[in-house]
Amino acid sequence: MSLSKREFLVGAGAAAATLAVGVVGAKAAARQAWDLIVVGGGNAGLPTAIFAAQRGARVLIVEAAGALGGTLFLSSGQMSAAGTRLQKTRGIDDTAQLHYDDIMRISKGHANPELVRLATGAAAPAFDWLLDNGFKVRDGHPITGTTHEPYSRARYAWGYEGGRSILAVLNAQLEPLLASGKVSALVGHSALDLVRDARGRVQGVIVQGPDGRKTTQRARKVALTSGGYTANAQLYQKYEGIRTFTRATYPFSQGKGIELGIGAGGFVHGGEYHTPLFGAVLEHEDYPSPIRAMVRHFPPERPPYEILVDRDGKRFLREDIPSHDAHEHAIRKLADESCWVIYDEAIRQAAPSLVRGGFSGPWTDADTAAAYDKGLPMFYRAGDLDSLAKSAGINPAGLQRTVAEYNRGRTAGKDFLGREHMPMPIGSGPFYALKLHSWNLLSFAGLAVNAKLEVIRPDGAPIPNLYAAGELLGCAQLMGDSQCGGMSVMPALSFGRLLGRELIDFTA
């Protein structure tokens, strides 16, 4: 699933034919003064526009892509919300306070308490609103979750078509507002700059159309909801201090809104909490690379038969630790956020499937065998450990020592890292090394806001007329240095809803 902007425009245009590049809504062409301009029509921007228009505001959405929807086209759309009607009907006793406590626990206290309080309080009403408007939750949901650190309660749910299930609800709400001209949209138009007066108050947006023509759209209020920067390798490096290894996100996640906010006096924080995901098999090492496949690394789903080593050939993690967070933090410390899964032929034959698909379609054991046969990048096989290490780029002496040490610990029933699940030794060749990298879906740094979602200056003063929501705030605000399940989609939607419904002050 590696999309260039050009490829994406074709696919998205087909999926949302009513929202093609151009002007949507009768009044957009003529009027150039609005109550609200929403920069970015995605997960946060669409509810901002919908609820503000329902309050009577004249709204313009400026959207760079060829269709409204943003990351919802790709996102799994997993949401966490506590105290929902769905939970009540399933007899699940949950509250916003318990959700807040879980987030602060999982984030190790590094998330922003003020914003976590706002997000956990706003989640259930927004989730219930989705249900009221036709959203269908998967059978058996909500769950505690297994793709990230589990919650203490079953509060994690998503639709059958991931983010597109959410987008369907938003589109149904938006279409009558577009038809009546209460909301207009400049689709395929990018926000280039903010218009400010001599006192620094935001007054509008400079917009560039697909033909390169620039217009000035004036507004009483501007909401920046243009998403993160995961598709912008330079900004990723700048804000998180590490290169991005994978290309798996929305091509329009270029971080432009963050730069607009900085230009207006705002500032960025949170990049130091960079937390990648674990276990991607890349197509190549010309970073950022598409993801070819993933590995099953979460021990409750598949206890490990193999060992994990770093470039020196050393083990760096108790492989059977039942924690995503431990895996994510361990790989974060390694050179190029990469490591190798090491195993032998007997393990290959006996162990459950190690590699799974995900990003580029289904994947079977036959695909894994073919990848080794073809010598695809990341897949290494050799008759002895020394040759394996040399071909994979691991220190040969280190790998030999580590394998011997692991086998001794296994025989003695005492692993130095405390691993308990050691069903087989790493004994005789052929030996295998599968190289893994971290992968990223989220921007951890973002524009600082206060609890009213006003963009603030370094001294804490709000920048007049400028609001922000969504991933542009930086995921560290709601996750600290962890990946908290459903804490990007849900807050983007619920903060957008809050902005539109109540937080944007049209009286001032």
Ligand SMILES: Cc1cc2nc3c(=O)[nH]c(=O)nc-3n(C[C@H](O)[C@H](O)[C@H](O)COP(=O)(O)OP(=O)(O)OC[C@H]3O[C@@H](n4cnc5c(N)ncnc54)[C@H](O)[C@@H]3O)c2cc1C
């Ligand atoms: C594959 C994938 C899976 C994910 N799964 C989950 C999950 O299960 N749960 C979870 O919580 N999070 C998940 N996320 C993250 C989550 O989907 C996003 O963080 C969230 O949807 C972002 O919402 P947003 O409104 O901030 O940004 P977006 O939805 O990306 O909207 C931003 C919009 O702004 C537009 N834009 C950008 N620049 C400009 C500009 N200069 N001018 C005008 N418009 C502009 C973009 O085109 C886009 O439409 C996932 C992300 C990916 C990529």
